Amino acid sequence: MPEPLIEKYRERLSLEPGDPVVTMNEGSTPLIEAPVISERVGASVYLKLEGVNPTGSFKDRGMTVAVSRAKGAGAEAIICASTGNTAASCAAYAARAGLRGVVIVPEGRIAIGKLAQALIHGARVIALRGNFDQALEIVRELADRHPVELVNSVNPYRIEGQKTAAFEVCDELGPPDALAIPVGNAGNITAWWRGFQEYEVAPVLYGFQAEGAAPLVLGRPVAEPETIASAIRIGNPARWEEAMDAVTASRGRIAAVSDEQILDAYHLLASREGVFCEPASAASVAGILAHGLPAPEDREPPRSVVCVLTGHGLKDPDTALTKAPSVIGCEADTEAVEREVFKDD
Ligand SMILES: *Cc1c(COP(=O)(O)O)cnc(C)c1O
Numbered sequence: 001m002p003e004p005l006i007e008k009y010r011e012r013l014s015l016e017p018g019d020p021v022v023t024m025n026e027g028s029t030p031l032i033e034a035p036v037i038s039e040r041v042g043a044s045v046y047l048k049l050e051g052v053n054p055t056g057s058f059k060d061r062g063m064t065v066a067v068s069r070a071k072g073a074g075a076e077a078i079i080c081a082s083t084g085n086t087a088a089s090c091a092a093y094a095a096r097a098g099l100r101g102v103v104i105v106p107e108g109r110i111a112i113g114k115l116a117q118a119l120i121h122g123a124r125v126i127a128l129r130g131n132f133d134q135a136l137e138i139v140r141e142l143a144d145r146h147p148v149e150l151v152n153s154v155n156p157y158r159i160e161g162q163k164t165a166a167f168e169v170c171d172e173l174g175p176p177d178a179l180a181i182p183v184g185n186a187g188n189i190t191a192w193w194r195g196f197q198e199y200e201v202a203p204v205l206y207g208f209q210a211e212g213a214a215p216l217v218l219g220r221p222v223a224e225p226e227t228i229a230s231a232i233r234i235g236n237p238a239r240w241e242e243a244m245d246a247v248t249a250s251r252g253r254i255a256a257v258s259d260e261q262i263l264d265a266y267h268l269l270a271s272r273e274g275v276f277c278e279p280a281s282a283a284s285v286a287g288i289l290a291h292g293l294p295a296p297e298d299r300e301p302p303r304s305v306v307c308v309l310t311g312h313g314l315k316d317p318d319t320a321l322t323k324a325p326s327v328i329g330c331e332a333d334t335e336a337v338e339r340e341v342f343k344d345d
Pocket of ligand 1: 057059085086153182183184185186187188189231232278280281310311312
């Protein structure tokens with residue numbers, strides 16, 4: 001039996017001894033080589049496929065711990081604001097734990113797969129006429145007023161769970177020289193850094209935001225964040241300072257990538273590496289392709305880089321279909337099909 005991350009790393013997580021383990025065997029995700037991207041950046045690039053988690057994103061690593069603790073503490077309901085994946089994960093773990101799940105999402109702004117997940121797991125889904133940042137503000141207030149557990153990454157147990165991704169990489173590969181990761185609400189980069197610190201290693205962190213939603217790059221909140229990468233469409237990250245501290249301590253950097261660069265990397269990953277991730281995830285690869293692998297002056301340039309592919313491509317089929325070539329219609333006739341199959345493009 002594969003071991004749930006709570007069992008595997010129990011002594012490193014801050015759960016209470018009596019807490020139940022609400023799990024679907026998250027974590028232990030594949031780490032694979034990326035020969036095409038390696039060639040382009042001149043280093044060994046590895047992809048950490050977080051889309052292979054039970055609900056298709058890394059959010060499950062944090063959710064298993066947060067929901068186990070919430071259940072242990074006697075909560076009856078969990079709530080979150082979400083750009084989509086937290087909603088999907090919250091809904092699934094609520095179902096599994098026998099808790100009520102409530103998710104607040106920006107109306108019309110989340111990928112269709114994520115919405116389907118939240119609904120089928122039976123969460124109450126509220127579509128806010130507003131953006132993620134407003135949704136987060138509202139759920140924080142509701143969690144203050146009512147006995148519901150907030151499971152956004154402001155919840156410390158989310159970070160605890162998510163840091164295990166760094167443990168896995170170090171256990172499997174040894175510490176990489178650098179880590180490239182998309183940054184939205186900035187919980188995940190905070191978590192990875194914590195994981196590395198607990199292993200007493202310090203890869204250079206490259207955090208990438210989308211150009212239209214790049215508060216950490218600009219140094220100020222963005223009132224109306226805009227990008228194709230809906231999972232990182234966030235204008236005022238909750239873990240702003242921790243993320244910046246992590247990047248500074250690692251002597252890395254935060255930089256922006258355009259939607260075009262994100263979609264090019266997304267397409268490259270799918271068409272050349274065989275990996276289908278969601279657009280936000282591709283920001284990690286877009287970032288190293290666009291900005292290279294800058295090293296602190298007294299260090300050699302990174303020779304090994306792990307790109308975190310945060311979520312699965314099936315989450316957002318609309319973007320895939322817009323970016324991909326069209327299907328070819330054909331009559332049910334062998335010669336006609338033959339022509340289409342062997343036609344030079
Ligand atoms: C949540 C999410 C992110 C951003 O992570 P933060 O912890 O909010 O910075 C990136 N990609 C995907 C697919 C996500 O679901």
